[in-house]
Structures are given as C-alpha cells and as structure tokens.
Amino acid sequence: MKQIKKIATGSPWEDIVGYSRAIKVGNTIEVSGTTAAGANEYEQTVAIFESVKKVLAELDAELNHVVRTRIYCTNISQWEEIGKAHGAYFGEIKPVTSMVEVSKLIDPEILVEIEFSAIIP
Template sequence: MQEIKKIATGSPWEDIVGYSRAIKIGNTIEVSGTTAPGANEYEQTVAIIESVKKVLNDLGADLDNIIRTRIYCTDITKWEEIGKAHGEYFGKIKPVTTMVEVAKLIDPNILVEIEFSAIVPQQ
C-alpha cells in the first residue's frame, strides 16, 4: 500500500470543513482549492501560485510537476488578468487547465480559487 502524506497549513477552515491543503499518494499530488488575498484577480492568482509552490516544495515537488489547474473566478470578464498571471508561471509548463465562472466563492473578497494536480517522477 502506498504511503499517504497529508499537508495542513493551519487554516481554521481545514478543521471546520474537514480537509487537507494537499495530499500526496505515491507520485501523485492533489492540492485543494486555494485562495489568497489581493486587490484584484491578477494579484490573487499570483499569490495563490506562490502559496502552492511552497506546499509542493514541502512534498518534494515544484511547479514543473503540475499537470492540471482548475481555475474558478467570480467574473469571467477578468480572464485575461487571471490568464496573464497563470501564463507567467505556466507558460512553458503548459498544464491542462479549466477556467470557469462561479456565482461566488466562500468570501466576497475572494475573486479566484485554483486547484492543482501534480505528478512527481518516480525515483
């Protein structure tokens, strides 16, 4: 049986809702929907990716291992701001991605939420 490693960030939501920030099973990593503060969609997207980069590093991975992102935003007309930030990090990596508009996220100040999937090469 493969070892399961769970990462928590200490957010109160993790215990209230009952989830892990990230889980690594074998060489697969799944990162929960991640949000971050910022004045606009671009800043929030950058902060989210920077936050996830730290989580991946804790699990022995980095952004190059990302194979999928799922982006949820509250205003799809801001897709270019979100896409610009995403492209600055993933322009050469080119994971598969989805961007969809949702009615709202957990906090009205949160404009973007992103989930990540990664595969770390077998050693």
C-alpha cells in the first residue's frame, strides 16, 4: 500500500469541513484550493504560488512537479493579470490549466483560488 502523508494548516475549518491542505499518495500530490490576501488578482495569485511552493517543499516536491492547475476567479476580465502571474511561475513548466469564473468565493475579498496537482518523477 502506498504511504499517505497529509499536510494541515491548523485552521478550524479543516476539521469542520473535513479536508486536508494537501495530500501526498506515493508520488502524487493534490493541493486543495489555495487563496491569499492582496489588493488585486495579480498580487493574490503571486501570494498563492509562494504559499504552495512551501507546501510542496514540505512534501519533497517543487513547482516543476506541478502537472495541473485549476484557477477560479470572481472576475474573468482579469484573466490576463492572473495569467501573467501564472506565467511568471510556470512559463517553462507549462502544466495543463483551467481558468473559470465563479460568482463568488468564500470571502468577498478573495478574488482567486487555485488547486494544484503534482507528480514527483
């Protein structure tokens, strides 16, 4: 059986909702929807990537192991700003990605939420 490692943030929501920040099963990592504070979509997206770099490091992985991102935003007209931040971190890596507009996220100040899938070779 493959070893499972779970990462938690200590947020009370993890127990209430019943989720983990990230899970590693064998060489596969799934990172739950990640958000960040910031004045605009670009700043929030950059902060999300910086946060996920740390989570991946805890699981012995790096951004270049990311094979998929799923981006949720509250204003699709800002796709270029979100895309520029994504390109700054993933321009050479080029994971598959989706960007979808949603009516709202859990907090009105959150404009972007991103999920990540990674595979360690």
